[in-house]
Amino acid sequence: MSAELPEYYFRVRENGAAVFRVDTENRQRRIEMDQIAVVNIKNGEIKPQGDRSLTDTDRETIQNWMQDRLQVLAHRDIDDIYRAVDYMNLTTQWAQSRATDEQLAAVTDQLLLAMHDLRSTLVRKKADRMLKK
Numbered sequence: 599m600s601a602e603l604p605e606y607y608f609r610v611r612e613n614g615a616a617v618f619r620v621d622t623e624n625r626q627r628r629i630e631m632d633q634i635a636v637v638n639i640k641n642g643e644i645k646p647q648g649d650r651s652l653t654d655t656d657r658e659t660i661q662n663w664m665q666d667r668l669q670v671l672a673h674r675d676i677d678d679i680y681r682a683v684d685y686m687n688l689t690t691q692w693a694q695s696r697a698t699d700e701q702l703a704a705v706t707d708q709l710l711l712a713m714h715d716l717r718s719t720l721v722r723k724k725a726d727r728m729l730k731k
Contacts, residue, residue, distance in 0.1 A: 606659050607631055614639040639667055
């Protein structure tokens with residue numbers, strides 16, 4: 599662990615984070631984390647915890663974290679799609695070379711419906727983009 603801890607800690611939650619102020623300036627030199635706010639990344643809401651009021655520095659730090667977090671989530675979304683393409687290719691290879699008849703029978707209908715749904719959506723979205731041009 600580094601010698602100097604950050605002033606804030608963000609415990610990631612599904613739709614944002616719980617925000618803590620980190621304190622090591624106490625008699626025992628223990629790490630204390632005091633929750634100061636809850637953040638909702640979806641609607642941009644910052645709720646002070648309890649009867650606290652947030653300083654301008656608190657709000658600025660939280661806003662910066664929210665911007666950074668949105669970038670991380672956007673990057674993960676597209677990365678997941680690229681992984682899905684890889685999985686589709688691996689699934690094709692599996693179906694062609696290693697899958698048993700029983701395994702194929704168990705997954706074929708689900709895969710065909712999912713691929714049909716995806717294809718229909720992609721074709722419709724592409725047509726919409728082409729019509730806009």
